[in-house]
Amino acid sequence: MLLGIHESVDNIMAADKTLAAGESSDVLLTISIISGIPGSYKENLANFITKLTQERSRWVIHKQTPETSHYFDGSKLESSLSYVYNVLKKKANAATKSSRMLIITPGYTDLQTVVNAIKSHPNKELLQHIKIGAVTTCVESSASFLSGYTTVPGVINQCAQGWVNNIVFTNVSESAKHEFSPIQTLIRAVNPSVSFILANKGELTRSQDIELILSDSAFEQQSLRRARFLRQWS
Secondary structure, three states: OOOOHHHHHHHHHHHHHHHHHHOOOOOOEEEEEEEOOOOOOHHHHHHHHHHHOOOOEEEEEEEOOHHHOOOOOHHHHHHHHHHHHHHHHHOHHHOOOEEEEEEEOOOOOOHHHHHHHHHOOOOHHHHOOEEEEEEEEEEOHHHOEEEOOEEOOOOOHHHOOOOOOEEEEOOOOOHHHOOOOHHHHHHHHHOOOOEEEEOHHHOOOOHHHHHHHOOOOHHHOHHHHHHHHHHHHO
16 A cells, blocks of 8 residues: 655655765665566566576565465565565675566556655665665557557656656567557657667666666655655645
8 A cells, every 4th residue: 555645755865865875885686677567578577688688686576476466465575675676785795797677567567656765764874775676667559459549547656757767669560660559659758768678578678777777876866856755746
């Protein structure tokens, strides 16, 4: 359940200050979030990313079991973060690869819910040594509309300005490479600054797209933080 508007804004602003202060310390864990409604190929993208970068990064995958895949369980994420942080803290001096957590959001989960769960973690020491690098949403055009131009619930929320850095379109036709589809036009209208990436069934073809998804700092850009706060008040 989301916090009230005033409480949410206060908590996020306080957590942002904590995370910003922690940037001068050693960051033990960078978090990448991949979202998308069912059928968006988000799992394919996650598998592609982790396999491609396993030589340079140690990955921890947080994905809920099929039995709980229809809702987001914040307590499980909190426990997972605590466990991973404690392990990394003990091995910090011996680490040779960067450590990353990939969170695959379940079902139609609102990204705001996931981000709030991370930033409201009760362990303040942990918050100083983790950061959200970038958030990516997968969109499969043919699964995004109910009828006409009515979108499936959750699609637009997962593309909201301030909460997502990249939109990956996972059903790429030849025409899509040269002109916007209706869903691309709609998303661009609600989020003018988001990066568009084409990756058929989640398979990336450009190194610069991989770097966008694995950014260490894109989510904490000042313009996105401001957009998040404004959205909380709207």
